Amino acid sequence: MDTELRTIMNEPAETLAGHTADRRGAFIEMHMKRVFVLVYRVVGNVADAQDLTQDVFIKALQREDQLRDGEKAAQWLSRIAANTAIDFLRRKGRATLSTIEELPELPDSGRMANPERILLSAESHQIFQDALQTLTPRERAALVLRDVEGADAETVARTLGCSKATVRSHIANARVKFRKFLRRRAAAAAPAAGQQRLDWRRDDDAVE
Amino acid sequence: MQLSEKEYALLAGGEAGFLTRLKARLASRGSRDQRTEDAAFSRIRAEMPRFRELPEYFAWDDLAAEMKANILVGVEAGEAIRSRPAPVAVGWKAGLAFTGIALMVVSGYWWQTPGRFASHEAPLVSVLEARPGGLELQNRGTALTVMYERDSGQQALSGGLGSVRADYVDEETGQLTVAHVYAE
Structure with a gap:
């Protein structure tokens, strides 16, 4: 798929005229899920993520000269996606930041004594999304790009248009808040506070 | 030697600097707490790539098809708009200058026209x-x-x-x- 797209993108303009729609279609299919997931994780709801993803691709396809190099195109697209999502939240004043203290309770409590384990539960996607809501938009984008997508810190810095030091700060804050959220969430899910101490260290003791 | 939570968070992703890594190495020798702190962040981070995928309840194929169609229509509509000749845009400064010149020409013509003040003379009796x-x-x-x-x-x-x-x-x-x- 990637090879096919690059081949089409590198053809001379005259040849491209015939299969513009195919080329665009292939480009959209190749990157849409990644872009949608990034935007969805930052804005936190499907309808907005859908609109913004469409905007991202329309903006990108209006500058098709930027899309000839597959790898650069992917990075450029991530940059547009992250900034579009962050700008959207800033413009609408919709960066809903939940405080970690105000956590909803989980229906099933017994199995979730360990903070990391709740990420393996059936509700993991919702928990993950709730945890992201405790971060600022830029922290969300940095965490998703670095830890979910696996981009290196330098790429994240280029994508977000900031320094590597700022990215490190965003990532460190994000991971600390994320972990705090999971611990609180696990504590809220404990059947009885006295019976099961929700100190995640106990699991490590057991392993050893 | 105590590391902060943020330092552990960076260690888990390999973003920590040399000094922090050195401190962590020294700390892990002496304290199991330090090791477990480091491990906790690492375990969370290890779970993260799972969220590259969307939850199963997402009807992704339908959503993707709808978005793709909308994107293609949007791009074509944009091209159609761009292909139309753009209206001449006159900035407010240019407009102001043009108005000033026009006013000057008209008033000059008005003052210079002979008999402009004839109406002020005594009427024919x-x-x-x-x-x-x-x-x-x-x-x-x-x-x-x-x-x-x-x-x-x-x-x-x-x-x-x-x-x-x-x-x-x-x-x-x-x-x-x-x-x-x-x-x-």
Whole structure:
């Protein structure tokens, strides 16, 4: 798929005229899920993520000269996606930041004594999304790009248009808040506070 | 040697600097707490790539098809708009300059046109006068005179609407002569 797209993108303009729609279609299919997931994780709801993803691709396809190099195109697209999502939240004043203290309770409590384990539960996607809501938009984008997508810190810095030091700060804050959220969430899910101490260290003791 | 939570968070992703890594190595030798702290962040981070996928309840294929169609329509609509000739955009500064020049030209023309102030001079005066021999209309030294055959028994009436009427009756013939001059 990637090879096919690059081949089409590198053809001379005259040849491209015939299969513009195919080329665009292939480009959209190749990157849409990644872009949608990034935007969805930052804005936190499907309808907005859908609109913004469409905007991202329309903006990108209006500058098709930027899309000839597959790898650069992917990075450029991530940059547009992250900034579009962050700008959207800033413009609408919709960066809903939940405080970690105000956590909803989980229906099933017994199995979730360990903070990391709740990420393996059936509700993991919702928990993950709730945890992201405790971060600022830029922290969300940095965490998703670095830890979910696996981009290196330098790429994240280029994508977000900031320094590597700022990215490190965003990532460190994000991971600390994320972990705090999971611990609180696990504590809220404990059947009885006295019976099961929700100190995640106990699991490590057991392993050893 | 105690590391902060943020330092552990960076260690988990390999973003920590040399000094932090060194501190962590030294700390992990002495304390199990430090090791477990580091491991906790690492475990969370290890779970993260799972969220590259969307939850199963997402009808991704339908959503993707809808978005793809919308994107293609949006791109084509954008191209159609761009292919139309753009209207000439006049900035407010250019508009202001143009208005100033136009005002200057018009006012110059207005001031320079001869006879522009003629309306301020004394209006042309026509004098209509009833004389013993008839009616006379005088204007700038010329006169139009309606003469009667005789200079007796005539009556002169002046009208309010810029006209003068004079009539007389010939005693011999009994004929009535009316002269009505409208001055406009």
